[in-house]
Amino acid sequence: MEKQTITIYDVAREANVSMATVSRVVNGNPNVKPITRKKVLEVIDRLDYRPNAVARGLASKKTTTVGVIIPDVSNIYFSSLARGIDDVATMYKYNIILTNSDGDSEKEVNVLNNLLAKQVDGVIFMGHHITDQLRAEFSRSRTPIVLAGSVDPDNQVGSVNIDYKGATREAVELLANNGHEKIAFVSGPLLDPINGKERLSGYKEALKDKGLKYSEGLIFESTFEYKQGVDLAERVLNSGATAALVVSDELAVGIANALQDNGLKIPDDFEIVTSNNSLLTEIVRPRLTSITQPLYDIGAVAMRLLTKLMNKEEIEEKVVILPHGINKRGSTK
Amino acid sequence: MEKQTITIYDVAREANVSMATVSRVVNGNPNVKPITRKKVLEVIDRLDYRPNAVARGLASKKTTTVGVIIPDVSNIYFSSLARGIDDVATMYKYNIILTNSDGDSEKEVNVLNNLLAKQVDGVIFMGHHITDQLRAEFSRSRTPIVLAGSVDPDNQVGSVNIDYKGATREAVELLANNGHEKIAFVSGPLLDPINGKERLSGYKEALKDKGLKYSEGLIFESTFEYKQGVDLAERVLNSGATAALVVSDELAVGIANALQDNGLKIPDDFEIVTSNNSLLTEIVRPRLTSITQPLYDIGAVAMRLLTKLMNKEEIEEKVVILPHGINKRGSTK
DNA sequence: CTGTTAGCGCCTTCAG
DNA sequence: CTGAAGGCGCTAACAG
Numbered sequence: 114m115e116k117q118t119i120t121i122y123d124v125a126r127e128a129n130v131s132m133a134t135v136s137r138v139v140n141g142n143p144n145v146k147p148i149t150r151k152k153v154l155e156v157i158d159r160l161d162y163r164p165n166a167v168a169r170g171l172a173s174k175k176t177t178t179v180g181v182i183i184p185d186v187s188n189i190y191f192s193s194l195a196r197g198i199d200d201v202a203t204m205y206k207y208n209i210i211l212t213n214s215d216g217d218s219e220k221e222v223n224v225l226n227n228l229l230a231k232q233v234d235g236v237i238f239m240g241h242h243i244t245d246q247l248r249a250e251f252s253r254s255r256t257p258i259v260l261a262g263s264v265d266p267d268n269q270v271g272s273v274n275i276d277y278k279g280a281t282r283e284a285v286e287l288l289a290n291n292g293h294e295k296i297a298f299v300s301g302p303l304l305d306p307i308n309g310k311e312r313l314s315g316y317k318e319a320l321k322d323k324g325l326k327y328s329e330g331l332i333f334e335s336t337f338e339y340k341q342g343v344d345l346a347e348r349v350l351n352s353g354a355t356a357a358l359v360v361s362d363e364l365a366v367g368i369a370n371a372l373q374d375n376g377l378k379i380p381d382d383f384e385i386v387t388s389n390n391s392l393l394t395e396i397v398r399p400r401l402t403s404i405t406q407p408l409y410d411i412g413a414v415a416m417r418l419l420t421k422l423m424n425k426e427e428i429e430e431k432v433v434i435l436p437h438g439i440n441k442r443g444s445t446k
Numbered sequence: 447m448e449k450q451t452i453t454i455y456d457v458a459r460e461a462n463v464s465m466a467t468v469s470r471v472v473n474g475n476p477n478v479k480p481i482t483r484k485k486v487l488e489v490i491d492r493l494d495y496r497p498n499a500v501a502r503g504l505a506s507k508k509t510t511t512v513g514v515i516i517p518d519v520s521n522i523y524f525s526s527l528a529r530g531i532d533d534v535a536t537m538y539k540y541n542i543i544l545t546n547s548d549g550d551s552e553k554e555v556n557v558l559n560n561l562l563a564k565q566v567d568g569v570i571f572m573g574h575h576i577t578d579q580l581r582a583e584f585s586r587s588r589t590p591i592v593l594a595g596s597v598d599p600d601n602q603v604g605s606v607n608i609d610y611k612g613a614t615r616e617a618v619e620l621l622a623n624n625g626h627e628k629i630a631f632v633s634g635p636l637l638d639p640i641n642g643k644e645r646l647s648g649y650k651e652a653l654k655d656k657g658l659k660y661s662e663g664l665i666f667e668s669t670f671e672y673k674q675g676v677d678l679a680e681r682v683l684n685s686g687a688t689a690a691l692v693v694s695d696e697l698a699v700g701i702a703n704a705l706q707d708n709g710l711k712i713p714d715d716f717e718i719v720t721s722n723n724s725l726l727t728e729i730v731r732p733r734l735t736s737i738t739q740p741l742y743d744i745g746a747v748a749m750r751l752l753t754k755l756m757n758k759e760e761i762e763e764k765v766v767i768l769p770h771g772i773n774k775r776g777s778t779k
Numbered sequence: 780c781t782g783t784t785a786g787c788g789c790c791t792t793c794a795g
Numbered sequence: 796c797t798g799a800a801g802g803c804g805c806t807a808a809c810a811g
Contacts, residue, residue, distance in 0.1 A: 120804055131782045136806060144780055166564040167503045168804030171787045176500060178543065178564070186519060187529040187742075196520040199546050208564065210511065211544040213532050231499040231511070231541065339725060366729050373731075392672060396699050397729060398706075409520075453788055464798045469790060477796060501788030504803045 119160050128156040139164055170232060178208040179235040179419060180228030184216040188337070189391050190361075190408065191239055194261050197412025198237055205420045207234070218244045225250055235419045237412075238270075239263050241305035257422035261415035262408070264306050271422060271431035273415040275406045277307050280437040281315030281358060282322075284386040284404050287439065288356040289323035291384060291446050296325070297354035299333045299345065299368065301361060308360060316358060335364060342367020346375070356384040362393045365401055369444065385444040399443025406437050452493050461489040472497055503565060511541040512568040512752060513561030517549040521670070522724050523694075523741065524572055527594050530745025531570055538753045540567070551577045558583055568752045570594050570745075571603075574638035590755035594748035595741070597639050604755060604764035606748040610640050613737045613770040614648030614691060615655075617719040620735075620772065621689040622656035624717060624779050629658070630687035632666045632678065632701065634694060641693060649691060668697060675700020679708070689717040695726045698734055702777065718777040732776025739770050 121139070125132040130153060137145050138153045145153075156162075170176040181198055183191050195211065202209050210228060214220045221240060225247070228236055235257040240247075243265055251258050251270055260272035288296050298316045303309035313332075320327050330352050335341045342364040349357060349368060359365035365387035369379055377383055379399055387394060387403045394401035414433055421428055454472070458465040463486060470478050471486045478486075489495075503509040514531055516524050528544065535542050543561060547553045554573060558580070561569055568590040573580075576598055584591050584603055593605035621629050631649045636642035646665075653660050663685050668674045675697040682690060682701060692698035698720035702712055710716055712732055720727060720736045727734035747766055754761055 118804085122804080132805075133783080133807085134781060137781085140806085146780060149780080163559065163563050165504075165804050167500055167509060168787090169806075170500045171498075171504050171789090172804075172806040174787075174806095181544075185529065186532070187522070187525045189520070189522060189525075192520045192522075192525045195544075196518065196546065199519070199544065203545070208543050208545060208560065210541050211514075211528075211532065212536070212541060213529065226496065227541065230496050339729065363725070370729065370731070392696070393726075393729065396672065396703065396726065398703070398731065451788085454790095455788080465789075466791080466799080467797060470797085473790085479796060482796080498788050501803090502790075504805090505788075505790040507790095507803075 118165070119162050121162070121164070124153065124156050124160060124162050127160060128153045174232075176232050176234055177206055178210055178231075178233050179237060179416075179423075180225075180231070180233040181209045181211045182214050182221060182224055182228070182236065182238045182240065183211060184240060185213055186211065189393075190262075190337075190389055193391075193408035194239060194412035194415075197409040197414075198261065198416045201413045201416035201420070205416075207416075207420070209237075214240065216241045218242070218247060221247055222250055225254075229254055229256060235259070235423045237261050237415055237419060241302060241307070257419055259415045259419045259422065262411050264311065266306055266310070268432055271415075271418050271428070271433075273411050273418060273433040273435065274307075275411070275435050275437040277311035278315035278318070280388075280404045280406070280439075281312040282319040283439060284358050284388075285316050285319035286323060287402075287441075287445065288358065288384055288386060289319060289325060291356070293356040293384065294325055295328075295331060295352070295354045295356075296320070297331045297333060297349050297352060297357035299335065299342075299349065299357050299359040299364060301335065301337050301364075303334050312360060337361040337364055339363040339367040342369075343371045346371030350377075350383075355382075357386075359385060359387045362387050362389045362391045362401070362403070366393050366397050369397065369399075369401065380444050380446050384446065386439070387444075390440055394440075394442065402442045402445040403440050404437055405440050407435050410435055451498070452495050454495070454497070457486065457489050457493060457495050460493060461486045507565075509565050509567055510539055511543055511564075511566050512570060512749075512756075513558075513564070513566040514542045514544045515547050515554060515557055515561070515569065515571045515573065516544060517573060518546055519544065522726075523670075523722055524595075526724075526741035527572060527745035527748075530742040530747075531594065531749045534746045534749035534753070538749075540749075540753070542570075547573065549574050551575070551580060554580055555583060558587075562587055562589060568592070568756045570748055570752060572596050574635060574640070590752055592748045592752045592755065595744050597644065599639055599643070601765055604748075604751050604761070604766075606744050606751060606766040606768065607640075608739045608744070608768050608770040610644035611648035611651070613721075613739070613772075614645040615652040616772060617691050617721075617737050618649050618652035619656060620774075620778065621691065621717060621719060622652060622658060624689070626689040626717065627658055628661075628664060628685070628687045628689075629653070630664045630666060630682050630685060630690035632668065632675075632682065632690050632692040632697060634668065634670050634697075636667050645693060670694040670697055672696040672700040675702075676704045679704030683710075683716075688715075690719075692718060692720045695720050695722045695724045695734070695736070699726050699730050702730065702732075702734065713777050713779050717779065719772070720777075723773055727773075727775065735775045735778040736773050737770055738773050740768050743768055
């Protein structure tokens with residue numbers, strides 16, 4: 114195939130200048146006489162020249178693309194982050210290579226290496242449990258990495274999150290204040306430190322503050338899907354719980370629907386607080402009270418932080434905590 | 447910065463072979479004596495050599511990355527397609543550069559050019575209205591392009607869709623068979639040919655088949671968001687309609703909720719059929735009857751088609767229509 | 780302000 | 796089966 118590409122050399126010849134000069138105008142280098150610049154731009158336009166980013170990347174060692182590792186784009190939680198990431202990336206002239214990992218640690222390592230092979234200038238990682246192997250890869254690479262909506266117990270790399278522990282504590286306290294003594298903690302995999310460490314300890318703290326006793330029987334480990342919630346509802350009810358803090362909206366809706374389909378009234382018979390404040394909480398009846406977390410912003414700030422890292426700017430704080438809140442709706446009294 | 451990268455040259459030296467040989471083993475070229483191969487692989491492993499994909503891209507003119515233009519990843523409809531695209535891309539060793547366009551035609555053109563500058567091997571485009579300028583860019587480029595979930599009236603490029611017209615006709619016929627004479631058509635922008643041509647003519651055909659008369663007053667043009675649906679509900683009701691075909695699940699849920707919050711019973715007082723069969727249709731009460739379309743598969747097949755195009759394989763048919771269906775739930779009798 | 784000259788790291792004939 | 800050599804298209808000193 115003879116893909117008739119026109120190169121910087123062609124432009125230089127047509128404009129009677131050297132390729133260096135063409136390179137300068139293309140890159141906005143001020144050291145070019147206006148007249149020359151104009152002439153070159155004209156030729157560029159006439160020839161419809163488009164700089165080859167790959168060649169540029171090889172020569173400059175910068176690709177202006179960042180890798181984004183995400184468990185699943187089709188999950189609204191992550192896709193919200195992704196949108197924030199891309200918007201800020203675009204703002205700073207970066208593109209993102211997006212790869213799904215399914216939270217599978219083996220894939221995560223593969224994908225990361227693949228991204229590094231492609232010479233991305235930085236990486237944003239979203240995941241659950243960060244394995245030691247992955248952490249090893251992180252530190253081995255000289256490429257800046259930022260976690261978004263994922264905590265690294267060691268804080269080796271930058272990260273952007275909310276205070277999951279505090280938010281969960283507040284939510285559980287809300288429930289406790291409404292008179293509940295048996296409050297279920299319906300979690301995703303506890304292996305994920307956000308669940309197993311942050312949120313769980315927030316839950317425990319709340320119980321302690323309110324003089325309630327902790328019971329293993331009120332802890333439910335699950336995945337994040339709607340169907341899981343539906344299936345879990347009965348067990349949660351049988352545990353004696355009269356309220357629940359749920360870590361995922363889909364899960365929460367599943368529980369709420371199953372409970373209601375069984376004739377229970379929410380919030381009269383059972384109260385629920387969920388954690389993501391997605392559109393789902395607004396759509397279902399009753400609407401779900403939820404912790405609010407700025408998903409889009411988490412992504413956006415993570416990307417912003419990454420740009421600073423890539424630019425070798427001084428970072429005041431590489432672990433960023435964004436504000437959260439609680440949006441009270443119909444699933445609590 | 448002295449990023450101590452180790453190159454193919456280092457490997458060659460350590461292994462006492464030429465870089466050509468290293469290149470061969472890295473690329474799986476069979477013309478290498480097993481012993482040599484083994485030796486090289488050993489050195490690669492020892493030095494932890496990772497081929498530079500950018501250099502490779504420059505030399506081979508293949509980047510093994512494809513560009514994906516998407517209106518909004520945080521929209522479940524598109525993110526489902528994106529997931530299908532990425533899975534198949536991964537399967538074929540491609541990465542995807544994902545960029546949001548907001549369906550803005552100016553951005554789309556920019557983004558496309560940016561992608562082409564990065565020498566992507568192919569492009570998957572998702573959008574609504576394909577402007578002439580964009581179509582011009584498409585045909586000007588020698589890079590294969592496939593549309594996913596988007597129709598190009600001219601069929602200049604490959605595309606993967608369902609039969610929107612037929613699906614809509616069936617849905618409206620379902621409503622007509624239930625005795626409705628005034629059926630609203632609640633659409634996204636009619637500028638999008640999927641709405642303004644395909645679905646609308648399916649709607650009209652159904653009316654005609656059922657001996658119902660078409661009325662402008664029953665056509666509603668909107669965007670896809672939940673809130674729009676809520677706001678639209680009253681107008682739809684005032685139009686005299688007793689049923690509606692809605693093109694977006696969010697929109698449909700908005701209408702259903704607003705109607706019910708106003709005391710109407712669904713499906714007794716009003717029936718609704720929506721179009722995307724997303725989780726939303728399953729979550730709300732009553733559940734929503736919906737056209738089913740294989741979103742993930744549309745993305746997956748589009749990417750598969752693109753791989754063939756990039757590989758210059760013979761294509762039997764570059765316009766692929768995937769099967770659809772109707773999933774009856776509680777919003778219809 | 781502009782041109783020259785080296786590469787960036789790898790692939791790909793072409794010989795041998 | 797293996798090596799040598801010439802780019803791929805562009806950036807980046809370094810002169811002038």
